[in-house]
Structures are given as structure tokens and as C-alpha cells.
Amino acid sequence: MSKVMLEARGLTKYFDVPGGKLHAVDHVDFVIHEGETLGLVGESGCGKSTTGRLLLRLLEPTEGEVWFDGENITTMPLKDFRKYRSQMQIVFQDPYASLNPRMSLSEIIEEPLIINRIHNNAADRAKRVRELMDTVGLAQRLLNVYPHELDGGRRQRIGIARALALKPRFIVQDEPVSALDVSIQAQILNLMDDLQDEFKLTYLFISHDLSVVKHVSDRIVVMYLGVIVEMAESQDLFDRREHPYTQALLSALPVPSVDIETRPILLKGEISSPINPPDACRFAGRCPYKQELCDREEPKLREIHPGHWVACHFAGNLVQTEDIIVGGQVVAAEEGEDIDIQELARQEVAPEEDILTEEAAEVEPEDIIEVEEAKSEETIITK
Amino acid sequence: MAKNVATASASAPVVADKKRNQWKEVWRRLKQNKMAMLGLGILVFMVIIALSADLLFPKGFDDQMISRRFQLPNSEYWFGTDNLGRGILDRMVHGARVSLSIGLFAVTISIVFGGLLGAMAGFYGGKVDNIIMRSLDVLLAIPSILLAISIVSALGGGLFNVMLAVGISSIPGYARIVRASVITLKGQEFIEAARAIGASDKRIILRHIIPNALAPIIVQGTLGVAGAILSAAGLSFIGLGLAPPNPEWGAMLSGGRQFIRDHWPMTLFPGLAIMITIFALNLLGDGLRDALDPKLRN
């Protein structure tokens, strides 16, 4: 395994809210290796974006440390942090809000160069801006346009160019494609892949979209209400799914295929409050495997296979204690022990249904019937 | 390389190659708004007349002659004469200088101080915010005209004091507007993005927050000029403004008050002048608000 680039140790962020402290991120530990993409998934409010910002010191942690290249960057004075900041950049979710509407494209990309005094004369900076635009695939004629004149995909390219301007080694991608349409999303994902190869970048890829995270990540961290519940190599996570939350989350993901029927595990119960949470498993309220211990003690993250970490008291030998609904069918508790929920949650559709496909594929050109009504032809002619 | 990812398309917006100045854009958009241009036209006309008052109306504003008092509009005195035989038009034109400059300076005072206080309160938040905003709330609790009256009574009349009084009394309003827009802007991702590339607080305020907060302030300012003229007129009306014979519009209105039943031109024309100016400023303010929004193209 390659060398560790970044490490979060007990990283914690509490926000003061009416009624107590909101535990946005609660004692989170993980490492990111040089050159890898670490995916960070979770549903809204699980603290994934806050984690990304804590790593870059855009937020100051309540507790815990971030180590980058063997240095504790959390406690160092901001003055010394400057040189690390240029190595750690971020691409934001909303390509509309993350660009200053009153600055032109070239001004936005140029700004980091000015602030960090990378080039001292305007001509060098202009040259570098053009290079960066080339790198991210923005046409030179767009040099002086303002962000609102561009579509989401192009705006996201500006955000990427700005992040690349300082030649960073590590980039936090905070839901970079969530606001984009699928066809544009694929262009941006490919671009990021190219950039990672070209500039040897390390990514933390934050997203709620599991299929995107699976596509880009080498390893995946799953967060739930401020804590890490599972962490593993990405294929391993999808294959084994040890934590009950991960199981529910992955089974609920709609797969764009008719040949794999997904049967979501439906969670019951309410999401517990992240404000002053008790010392208990945060998922207990929705967990079909909940035991008495889960309400008493918060499970610690432990390695149950090499490289596969889970925060569940009963990971590896879950015993179903409550009825679960899988794909619309109730799987009653007690008998549940012999039923492999994961097996239930995904079933290959029987092959005989494939006949339809063959029929469709076998349509020969001469079989194609033109059934357009005369009326619609008129419309076409008038066009 | 990523260059092969297609970026061009048939629908790409047509973009001029040379650098475009945002203020030129604003002007281009403003020009398309006929009502705003009408407002601007009226204002420019008034300013020109006011500046060349000595040339156009050499009689000055205090050319008294009792024998020609209370004349109705005629060919020599287009707007008639007042109770001291002074031409109302002459006084109004000279008065335009006073009224317009009161409006401008008072608003400048309130924008500068209100903007600064509001920006500090919004940007730093917490204690700073509390101290500034609570002090301003105290000012806000007093009706602004009452506040202006107290300031003028304390400092005495005179052009500068009137400007100061009117300016100070509207500081809280501007501070609130600026604070609100700074707070909204502060939460925007592009401010966070600026931090991520290492921008200092100073740069963030000057380069990212102020340009974006400027639009509502400019609009409010345009409308504020109208308000300031009115306040100054109010002060003069109750006799706390400029000392006679200074021809401030409000003072003229006030002077005509006792003759309102017998000699209408003394109240009508200064009143109309105030009304038209405020109307023009409002038109311009509305137009600027639209023109300054970079998201509204054309």
C-alpha cells in the first residue's frame, strides 16, 4: 500500500444549536493514501461535507487533528498553514454558488495565482490561466465571460481549474457532480479521472450517490449521523456489506438495469437526533438487528477483515430481532437467522424473460412499419 | 488529456472576444429601460440648471422688492413671486443646489458609515455584531425625523449640520441592508472557495463581498437621496433647517405655508419640484436595481 498522505485522528466538530450541541462529526478516524480516491458516502446531514471542510481547515475542529505529510496541520498557526493550503484544494457542489457572479472566468482562475504570488507579472498569469483552461477543456473564447452565461458543466470546469491553479496534491471533491445532468456528469467524472492520472492527484470524493462513489473510489467510507459506520475497499464494501445501515443503503440504491431486480431493505423507525446523542449506537433506532447492548454502548470501529472496518457490536453475526421488509415482503424475525438478507435484497431475474430482448433485437429493417399518421407528416412538412 | 472532452456546441453563447467592462454592461442595460432614462434625464437637467443658476438667473435668490410681491406666473416671473417679491423660479433654481447637495451628501454619509458598520457586523458576527447592531437599534428606536430634529437642535442649523443630521438619522437603515447582504454572501460557497485558495479577510471583503453587496446599496442610495431631500425639506419646514433667506425647497414650502390660501404659487412650485425629483430618483433607482443584476441579461 502506498504512503499515507492525510490522516484524520479523532476529528470532531460540534455546532452550537438551540437545545445543545449538534454532533456533526464525532471522533472520526481515517487515512487517505497518496494517489488514491477515498469515497465518503452518507445521506444528508451525516457530516460528510463538514468532514471535508475540517480536513482543509475551512472549519476549525472542536477536537481532533488532521495530519498531512506527517505534519499536524490543525494546530499550526495559519501563517505556516499557508503552504499546505495550496496543496489541498476543494471543488464545490454547487457550480452556481461557488463562483463569484461579478468576476469573469479568467479573473476567477487567476485569483489563486495572485493571492499566492505564483507569477509576478500579468503576462505569465494570463498564460497559466490559458493553460488551465486547456487542461479542463474550456475554450479560450470563454476567457472573459461571466459564470451566469455558462451551463453547469462548464461552470464546474471553472471550479476545477481554480482548484488546480495552485498545483495541489490533494483535492476534496464535495458532491462535484450532484447538480449536473447525467450526460454532463459523465464528462466531468472522466475529466477528474484524467486529471488524477496526469497530475498524480489524491481525492476525497464526497457524495450521496453510491453509484458515482463506487465508480470513482478505491476505498469507501460510509458515514451515519456524524460517525463512520463502515470503511472498506470499494468492491469489498459492496460484496460484504457488514453494517446493517450499509446493507439498507446499498440495497435501496436503484440500479439502472432490468436484469437485476433490487429489493430494498426498508428501514423503519425514526432517524435519531444528532443533538446531544446518548452513548449508544446511532443507528439503533432503525436497526432490525438491534440488541439491548446497542442502546447502552456506542460501538467502536473495528477491523473484521483485513482492511474492512465496521462500527457495529454484532458485525459478522447479526441476529435479526425485528421484522424487516425486503422488496415489499415481510421477513419475520426469529426465522430470519437462516435467511440471507443480502441474498434476498438482490436477485437475478430469471433468464426466460430475455425472450423479449431477442424479439426486439431481431427486428429486421423490412419489418419496420411506418405507422405515422398523416397528420404528423403534415406537421413535418410545414416545418 | 482532457481536451478531447467536447466543450463546443451549437448552442454555445455568443461571446465577444474583447474584455467587457461590467459597468459598461450595466449602462447598456440601463439604457434599455425607458423609464429609468427618463428619470436620469430629469435629474441631469436639474443638475445642469442648478449648476448654471448664476448664469441663467442672475437676479439671485434674495432679490427682494415688496412692490412686486404676490405676482401670479407671468412672462417675467414664470412661477410668480413670493411674499417678498422674489421670483419663485429664481429661488427654486438656486435652491436646487442646496436641496440636491443635501440629498447627495446625506446619503453619502449614511452609505459610508452605515455600510462600514453593517459590513463589520455581518462579516465578524458575534460580539462585534451585537454591539454595533444594538447601538444602531437605539438610533432606530427614535423616529428618524425626530432624531434629525434633535441633532440639528443640538448642533444648530446650517447646510452642513442639516446634511449631517439627515445622514446620521438614516445610518441604521443602510447598516441593516449591508449587514443582511453580507451575512447572505458570507454563507455562499464562493466565499468559502476564496478562503480555500488562501484569500485574506481583507481580500474577501473587498473583492468578493463588496462588489456583490453594492447593488442593493446603490439602489437604496438612489431612493435614499429622495428621502434625504424630503427630510431636509421637513426640517426646513418646521424651521430647523437652513436659515432664511437660503432658498432650500423645504424652506420655501414652509415659507409659503402661511399664504397657502391667498397665493398658491409659493407652495405649488417648490412642492412640485420636490415631487418630480423624488419621482425621477425612484425611476432611476428601480432601473439601476434591474441593471445591476448580472443574472438578468439584455
Place this chain on the structure above:
Amino acid sequence: MSRKPLLDIKNLNVHYITHEGTTKAINDLNLALYPGETLGLVGETGAGKTTTALSMMQLVPDPPGKIISGEILYHDQDLTKLSEHELRKIRGNQISMIFQDPMTSLNPIMTVGDQIREGILLHQKVDMATATKRASDMLEVVGIPMERYNEYPHQFSGGMKQRVVIAIALSCNPEILIADEPTTALDVTIQAQVLQLMENLKKDFNTSMLMITHDLGVVANVCDHVAIMYAGTVIEHAEKHMLYRTPKHPYTQGLFGSIPNVEENVDRLKPIMGLMPDPTNLPTGCTFHPRCPHAMDICQVEFPRITRLNDEHWVRCHLYSADEEVSHE
């Protein structure tokens, strides 16, 4: 065609006319919704999905929106020709709609129960007590205990609010339910619950549903037929399995190449080149031709007609109608 569609849109054209220009939102759109089935309407931002739904409700804001031509047939009547009064009886009663954002589609100052009751009172000749009873039943149906009848929307989570919206939409037992991205604003685990609920209700109430979405995963789970929209027109309309196994239109194929699939490990996605066209300035001929990897000369000049591949699959693409052209000319 064997079965008769419940709702049949034929060559619909809707334009938004402003003094800045005409936006061709819907262009020669054809769509058929069969009884008891779910039709997925898939497309990207600006493809005209929402305008299509609003046209079905006859709720296109006019001005600037104008239905230029075309028919929307429902029970042998053309919805575009009905009076406002007749439409009001259909809306909410026979055709109802669920909007994308459950946060804003509920009135914050009315209790959820009253909001459900309002629709019932409006469309059905029942007294207050019956309506209240039915409203609380509807809450139970969507899985909310009826004790929460008198609570306000802010006391509910996002998923619960969307359930309330569904209850409102189903309270008059409509024949057609239009759901405009009903789960986009929800988290995955909540989305699964809501989709499951809609699936069950659809069966229980025998409702036909138009599911507007951009998520091909959701479509694969809940729909029977799929219509793919691009630049205001349906470019492919097929039974779900056919569409997923043998997508015909290059745009549909492009969509499938663009989405990462957790079941397959592809190294690189195959995105569609270029951008969505500007609806005020659509390309000539086939609107997809500037981005199409198979574009031919004819694509630049002629808007493709519907080519039926079989009973349940048609496509608007010159690739499949090319052979026909000779005989026609």
C-alpha cells in the same frame, strides 16, 4: 395497437412566447399512458418534462405558455379543448399531481389532515365528518398514524411530508397520478420507502402513473413503459425491458453510457458529447444531431418521424427510418 391508452398525447407543441423570443418547450411530442401502468418520463434538465406534465393538467402558465397544436386525449375528450370549468373537475379528482419538493408543496400554516381534507371536500359531495374520516384514513394508508392529523408540515421529516403529498394526490382516487421527480429531494433509504409505498398504492388503487424522473435506476424499479425526452420531444417510447436491453436511439444509448452502474466495473464512462441545445434556438432537423455519433446528412434537415419497431417500441431517429425514405420520395 392492442390496448387503448388511457391518456394519449398526439403531436403536442407548446411554446413559451416572450418578447425576447420563442422557447419551443414541447415539439411534436407523442406519449401514451396505459390503464394501470406506470410510464417513466425520463430526460435531463430543460428537456420539457415538467411542461409535459403541466400540459396534461392544462396548467401551462399562459402567458407566456401556449399550446400551439396537438391533442391530449383522455376518455375520448381532448383536454386542450375543454373549458376551465370542465378542467377543474378533472384536476385533482381524475388527474392529480405530486410535485418534486415536498418542502414547498405543503401549506405551512394548515395541518396536514386539513390539507388532505380540502381536496376531498372540493371534489366529492361529502359532508365534513366523512371528509375528515377519509382524510385520516388516507394518512394511515400512506403509513402515518392518524393521531398526527392535527400536526403541521414543519413537524414532519422530508419523507413524511412526501407521504402527505401522496395522500393528498390519492385522496380522490384519481385515475392518473403525475409524479414530478417525487423522490429527488429525498435520501436513498427514504426514497426506497416512498417508491415502495407508491408501488403498493398504485396496485391497490389501480392508478395509472406518469413518473417524471432523471434517474434511470428509479425507472427500472417502478415503471412499465419508458419515454425518453430530449429537447421537448419524446425520442424513444418503449416497454421497459426492451428499452433497457436494446436501447435504439443514440441519445438513449448515450444516457446508459453516462451513468455509472454499481453492478459493473467500467473504467471510463462514455459521456454524450456537447451540451443540451438552447430551446430558443434549437438545431434544425433532428435536435440531437449536433451531439449524435451517428449523424447523417438527413439528420440536419429533417425532423425524424416515428418509426415503430414493434407494438411496444418506437423511436424518432433517421437511423431506423432511413430505408423508408426512398419509397416515400
